[in-house]
Amino acid sequence: MGEDMRFLIIEGTVRNDRKSIHAARQLLDVLEKKGHEAEIFDMKEKEIPLLKTRRYTDPGEPPEDIEQFGQRVEEADGLVLVSPEYNHTFPGALKNLLDYLYPEYDDKPFSFVTVSGGGFGGVRVQKDLENLALTLGGHPGPSLPVSHVSDIFDPDGDLVDEDYQERFEDFADRIVEHVERFQ
Numbered sequence: 001m002g003e004d005m006r007f008l009i010i011e012g013t014v015r016n017d018r019k020s021i022h023a024a025r026q027l028l029d030v031l032e033k034k035g036h037e038a039e040i041f042d043m044k045e046k047e048i049p050l051l052k053t054r055r056y057t058d059p060g061e062p063p064e065d066i067e068q069f070g071q072r073v074e075e076a077d078g079l080v081l082v083s084p085e086y087n088h089t090f091p092g093a094l095k096n097l098l099d100y101l102y103p104e105y106d107d108k109p110f111s112f113v114t115v116s117g118g119g120f121g122g123v124r125v126q127k128d129l130e131n132l133a134l135t136l137g138g139h140p141g142p143s144l145p146v147s148h149v150s151d152i153f154d155p156d157g158d159l160v161d162e163d164y165q166e167r168f169e170d171f172a173d174r175i176v177e178h179v180e181r182f183q
């Protein structure tokens, strides 16, 4: 099933002490173990200024890391947005990053991991991300809500909740199936 797919996992925040990065890394690990290529695009390791020049549509050169982001999006078979819930929606930093591109998202399958400190697993973010993916010309697909994120990963980022191991495995299978529909 779905051999050799390439996934771009987009981490949605640069907050100090962020927990959603653990979910991004967990998904990376599960996808790689299933034989897929996966990479995390982490704004914390990049220079992503507030948008002044979109990659294709505005005059001038986009920032170097945006050029790389655009290439990664184009190469990916599937995009996975990993987003915490901040004030009932996704972080502004994620919106700023995504706004740099547009034609690059055309027909891309999108999946979502939504993360919260409380018990609702960021489900309010999910609808906003689905709408955004549609607006970008993509195909919104499966979501994995992650609740009580501080309890399911230890401070080193290791998954300590066995139920979630299965949920990540199942989610990885579902996103592969979602991508297959559009290939």
Ligand SMILES: Cc1cc2nc3c(=O)[nH]c(=O)nc-3n(C[C@H](O)[C@H](O)[C@H](O)COP(=O)(O)O)c2cc1C
Residues within 6 Å of the ligand: 013, 015, 017, 018, 019, 020, 021, 084, 085, 086, 087, 088, 089, 115, 116, 117, 118, 119, 120, 122, 149, 150
């Ligand atoms: C600015 C801000 C707003 C937040 N708003 C919400 C919220 O609306 N609902 C919620 O369940 N958690 C909220 N949280 C808690 C996050 O869900 C929590 O920080 C969680 O660990 C995931 O985000 P992280 O990757 O930044 O750690 C908020 C956190 C921050 C920093």
